[in-house]
Amino acid sequence: xxxxxxxxxxxxxxxxxxxxxxxxxxxxxxxxxxxxxxxxxxxxxxxxxxxxxxxxxxxxxxxxxxxxxxxxxxxxxxxxxxxxxxxxxxxxxxxxxxxxxxxxxxxxxxxxxxxxxxxxxxxxxxxxxxxxxxxxxxxxxxxxxxxxxxxxxxxxxxxxxxxxxxxxxxxxxxxxxxxxxxxxxxxxxxxxxxxxxxxxxxxxxxxxxxxxxxxxxxxxxxxxxxxxxxxxxxxxxxxxxxxxxxxxxxxxxxxxxxxxxxxxxxxxxxxxxxxxxxxxxxxxxxxxxxxx
Amino acid sequence: xxxxxxxxxxxxxxxxxxxxxxxxxxxxxxxxxxxxxxxxxxxxxxxxxxxxxxxxxxxxxxxxxxxxxxxxxxxxxxxxxxxxxxxxxxxxxxxxxxxxxxxxxxxxxxxxxxxxxxxxxxxxxxxxxxxxxxxxxxxxxxxxxxxxxxxxxxxxxxxxxxxxxxxxxxxxxxxxxxxxxxxxxxxxxxxxxxxxxxxxxxxxxxxxxxxxxxxxxxxxxxxxxxxxxxxxxxxxxxxxxxxxxxxxxxxxxxxxxxxxxxxxxxxxxxxxxxxxxxxxxxxxxxxxxxxxxxxxxxxxxxxxxxxxxxxxxxxxxxxxxxxxxxxxxxxxxxxxxxxxxxxxxxxxxxxxxxxxxxxxxxxxxxxxxxxxxxxxxxxxxxxxxxxxxxxxxxxxxxxxxxxxxxxxxxxxxxxxxxxxxxxxxxxxxxxxxxxxxxxxxxxxxxxxxxxxxxxxxxxxxxxxxxxxxxxxxxxxxxxxxxxxxxxxxxxxxxxxxxxxxxxxxxxxxxxxxxxxxxxxxxxxxxxxxxxxxxxxxxxxxxxx
Numbered sequence: 001x002x003x004x005x006x007x008x009x010x011x012x013x014x015x016x017x018x019x020x021x022x023x024x025x026x027x028x029x030x031x032x033x034x035x036x037x038x039x040x041x042x043x044x045x046x047x048x049x050x051x052x053x054x055x056x057x058x059x060x061x062x063x064x065x066x067x068x069x070x071x072x073x074x075x076x077x078x079x080x081x082x083x084x085x086x087x088x089x090x091x092x093x094x095x096x097x098x099x100x101x102x103x104x105x106x107x108x109x110x111x112x113x114x115x116x117x118x119x120x121x122x123x124x125x126x127x128x129x130x131x132x133x134x135x136x137x138x139x140x141x142x143x144x145x146x147x148x149x150x151x152x153x154x155x156x157x158x159x160x161x162x163x164x165x166x167x168x169x170x171x172x173x174x175x176x177x178x179x180x181x182x183x184x185x186x187x188x189x190x191x192x193x194x195x196x197x198x199x200x201x202x203x204x205x206x207x208x209x210x211x212x213x214x215x216x217x218x219x220x221x222x223x224x225x226x227x228x229x230x231x232x233x234x235x236x237x238x239x240x241x242x243x244x245x246x247x248x249x250x251x252x253x254x255x256x257x258x259x260x261x262x263x264x265x266x267x268x269x270x271x272x273x274x275x276x277x278x279x280x281x282x283x284x285x286x287x288x289x290x291x292x
Numbered sequence: 293x294x295x296x297x298x299x300x301x302x303x304x305x306x307x308x309x310x311x312x313x314x315x316x317x318x319x320x321x322x323x324x325x326x327x328x329x330x331x332x333x334x335x336x337x338x339x340x341x342x343x344x345x346x347x348x349x350x351x352x353x354x355x356x357x358x359x360x361x362x363x364x365x366x367x368x369x370x371x372x373x374x375x376x377x378x379x380x381x382x383x384x385x386x387x388x389x390x391x392x393x394x395x396x397x398x399x400x401x402x403x404x405x406x407x408x409x410x411x412x413x414x415x416x417x418x419x420x421x422x423x424x425x426x427x428x429x430x431x432x433x434x435x436x437x438x439x440x441x442x443x444x445x446x447x448x449x450x451x452x453x454x455x456x457x458x459x460x461x462x463x464x465x466x467x468x469x470x471x472x473x474x475x476x477x478x479x480x481x482x483x484x485x486x487x488x489x490x491x492x493x494x495x496x497x498x499x500x501x502x503x504x505x506x507x508x509x510x511x512x513x514x515x516x517x518x519x520x521x522x523x524x525x526x527x528x529x530x531x532x533x534x535x536x537x538x539x540x541x542x543x544x545x546x547x548x549x550x551x552x553x554x555x556x557x558x559x560x561x562x563x564x565x566x567x568x569x570x571x572x573x574x575x576x577x578x579x580x581x582x583x584x585x586x587x588x589x590x591x592x593x594x595x596x597x598x599x600x601x602x603x604x605x606x607x608x609x610x611x612x613x614x615x616x617x618x619x620x621x622x623x624x625x626x627x628x629x630x631x632x633x634x635x636x637x638x639x640x641x642x643x644x645x646x647x648x649x650x651x652x653x654x655x656x657x658x659x660x661x662x663x664x665x666x667x668x669x670x671x672x673x674x675x676x677x678x679x680x681x682x683x684x685x686x687x688x689x690x691x692x693x694x695x696x697x698x699x700x701x702x703x704x705x706x707x708x709x710x711x712x713x714x715x716x717x718x719x720x721x722x723x724x725x726x727x728x729x730x731x732x733x734x735x736x737x738x739x740x741x742x743x744x745x746x747x748x749x750x751x752x753x754x755x756x757x758x759x760x761x762x763x764x765x766x767x768x769x770x771x772x773x774x775x776x777x778x779x780x781x782x783x784x785x786x787x788x789x790x791x792x793x794x795x796x797x798x799x800x801x802x803x804x805x806x807x808x809x810x811x812x813x814x815x816x817x818x819x820x821x822x823x824x825x826x827x828x829x830x831x832x833x834x835x836x
Contacts, residue, residue, distance in 0.1 A: 082790045089785035115787070243784070246775065249328045252766040253778060260779050270784030271775055277324050277789055 110259025158188025
C-alpha cells in the first residue's frame with residue numbers, strides 16, 4: 001500500500017474517532033470537514049483498488065475560500081479576466097500534458113515575488129475544479145512557504161518534516177484544502193537543510209512515487225526562486241515539466257535569462273507573464289484576443 | 293515533450309493580426325516603464341520643478357537703464373569719423389566704441405561718479421573699492437547706434453543706482469570733455485603769455501647789447517665803408533698837400549734864414565719907439581690856426597681828437613696873443629722918443645716871414661701828424677669794419693628775430709583769447725543727451741517666466757528620462773516577442789495585474805496622497821508663474 005493510501009486510512013480513522021466531538025471549536029469542525037473531504041476524495045477508489053483515486057467530490061465555491069487569498073478567490077469568479085487567463089493556461093497545460101504522463105509540473109521563477117506561488121495555487125485550484133482531475137499541490141519552497149497561507153489552510157508539519165524523517169507517514173502531513181479534489185502537501189517546519197532535503201533521494205523517490213502511483217493526478221509543485229534556491233533547478237530536472245513565471249517589467253531581462261538558463265535543459269512547458277499592466281503591450285494583445 | 297512544445301507553437305494564443313502598431317506597442321512599453329517607477333518619476337519631477345523654481349525666485353532682479361547721447365560735432369571724434377561712411381566699417385566702429393569706452397570709463401571718471409553718488413559709503417577697504425570700480429567699468433556698456441549716436445547702459449540690482457550711474461556718468465563725461473577743451477585753451481593762453489615774457493626779455497637784452505655796441509662803436513652806425521674810404525682818400529690828399537706845404541715852408545724858412553743872415557737886425561735912428569701896430573706874429577698864427585680849425589670842423593666833429601688838440605693850441609695862442617697885446621700896450625704907454633737903435637725893417641720883415649714860415653711849418657707839422665694819425669685810425673677802422681658790421685648785423689638780426697617772435701606771440705595771444713571767448717559761449721555743444729536714463733520698472737533679467745516654463749519642461753523630461761534611462765540600461769520584459777526570443781520558450785499565458793486586497797488599497801491611497809500633494813505643489817508653482825506674467829504685463833505683483 002502506498003504511503004498516501006496509508007495516510008488516507010489513518011485520516012479516515014481519525015475522522016471516525018473524532019466524529020463524536022460535535023461540540024468542538026468552529027475551526028476544528030471546519031478542519032474535520034476538510035479532512036472528511038480528503039478522505040472522501042481519496043477513499044472512493046481506495047476500497048476498490050487500494051489506491052486513492054479521483055472522485056467527483058463536491059464542487060468548490062467561494063464559501064470554501066473564506067480564509068484563502070483573494071487571488072485564489074478570484075479564480076472562482078467566472079467573469080474575471082484574471083480567472084480567464086488562468087483557464088487559458090490550464091487549457092495549455094492540459095494540452096501539453098499527456099493523459100498518462102507529464103502530470104508533475106514545477107512552477108518556478110527567476111526571483112522571488114514574481115507570483116509563482118499564486119500561479120501554482122491557482123493552477124492547482126483550476127485543475128482541481130475540473131471534473132476529471134485530482135490535484136496535489138506541493139509547497140517545495142521550504143524557506144518561504146506561502147501555499148498554505150494562500151489557501152487559507154493551517155498546517156503544522158509538512159514536507160520538510162517528512163524529508164528529514166521526523167514524520168514517517170506521509171498521511172500525517174497531507175492537508176485538505178477544502179477545494180474539492182485539491183490536496184496540499186505543505187512545506188513544513190523551517191529547516192536549515194532545505195537544499196539538502198529537497199535534493200535528497202528521498203525527495204526524488206517521493207516524486208517518482210507520486211508520479212507513478214497517481215498517474216492521472218496532477219502534482220503542482222511550488223518552488224523557491226531559481227536564482228536564490230539551488231534545489232529548484234534539481235527539482236526541475238525531476239518533474240515532467242516546468243512552468244516559468246515572469247513578472248512583467250519587474251526583473252531585468254538579464255536576471256530572468258540567467259534564472260531561465262538554469263532550467264533550459266529541462267522540459268519547459270512555457271512562460272507565464274504575470275502581473276501584466278492593463279495598458280501594457282502584453283496585456284493589450286491579451287485583451288484583444290481574450291475579449292474578442 | 294518536444295511534441296508538446298510544438299503543440300504549443302501551433303496554438304495561436306495570440307493571433308498576430310490583432311497586434312497593435314509598433315508605435316503603440318513601444319509607447320505602451322515606455323509608459324509601462326514609467327508607471328513601474330512612478331514614484332521615482334514623481335520625485336524627479338518635483339525635485340527639478342521645486343529646485344529650478346526656488347532658484348528662479350531667489351534670483352535677484354537685474355534692472356537696466358539706458359541713455360542716448362548725440363554727438364553734435366562729430367569732428368571731436370577725430371579722424372575715425374572721416375572713415376565712417378554709410379556702410380560703416382566694422383573696424384572703424386569698433387575703434388570708435390573703444391575710444392568712447394576708454395574715455396568714458398576711465399578710472400577718473402568712474403571715481404567721480406562714485407563720489408558724486410556716494411556709492412562708496414559702505415566700503416571698508418581698498419579691495420572693496422577696487423571691486424566697486426571694476427564692477428562699474430565692466431557693467432557699463434556702450435553701443436554706437438550711428439556715427440553720431442551712442443547708447444550708454446548699465447545693469448544693476450538696484451534700479452535707482454542704475455539710472456543714477458548712467459546719468460551721472462554721461463554728465464561727467466560731457467562736462468569733462470567740454471572742460472578739457474576749455475582747459476586746453478587756458479593753458480594755451482598761459483603758454484603764450486609766458487612766451488611773450490621770454491621774448492620780451494630777449495628783446496630788451498638785444499636792445500641793450502645793440503645800444504652798448506653803438507656806444508662803443510659810434511662810427512659803425514653812421515660810417516660805412518664807402519664814406520670811410522672817401523674820407524681816407526681826402527685825408528691822404530690833404531696829407532700830401534700838407535707835406536708839400538711843409539716842404540715849401542721849410543724851404544722858405546731856410547731862405548729866410550739865409551736872408552736874415554745877411555741883414556742886420558738893427559739900425560741907428562732916432563726914432564720914437566714905435567710900438568708896432570701890427571698884430572703880433574702869435575696873432576697871425578692864431579688866425580691861421582682858427583682858419584685851419586674851421587676847415588677841420590667841416591670834416592670832423594668837435595669831439596674829434598684833432599679838433600680838441602687844435603682847440604687847446606688855439607686857446608694857448610690866444611693867451612699868448614693877449615699877453616703880447618697887453619705888453620705892447622704897456623710899451624706904448626711907456627714908450628720914449630729916444631735915439632736908439634731901430635730894428636731893421638727888412639730884418640723885421642724877414643723875421644716876420646720867418647716866424648710865419650715857422651708857424652706854417654709848425655701847423656703843417658701838426659696837421660701832418662694829425663692827418664697821419666687820422667689816416668692810421670681810419671685805415672685801422674677800415675680793416676675792422678667787417679667785424680663791426682658783422683657784430684652789428686648779428687645784433688640787429690637777433691633783435692629782429694626776437695621782435696618778430698614777440699609780435700607773433702602777441703598775435704597768437706589775441707587768437708587764443710578770441711577762441712576762449714567763443715568756447716565760453718559755446719558750452720556743451722559737443723554732446724547732447726537725447727534720452728536720459730529713466731528709472732527702470734521691469735527687470736531685464738532673469739526672465740522668470742521663461743525659467744519657470746523651462747522648469748516645468750525640464751521636470752517632465754527628467755521624470756521621463758530617468759525611468760526610461762534605467763529601463764534602457766537594464767530593460768525588463770514587457771512584451772511577448774522579446775520573451776520568446778530571449779528565452780526560447782513560448783508564452784502560454786498572460787496574467788493581468790489584479791488590484792485587490794488591502795495592500796493594493798494602501799498603495800493606491802499612498803499614490804493618491806502623493807499625487808494630491810504634487811498637484812497642490814504644481815498649482816502653487818503655476819500661481820507663481822501667473823504672478824510673474826501679471827508682473828510683466830502690469831508692472832506690479834498681484835499677490836504674494
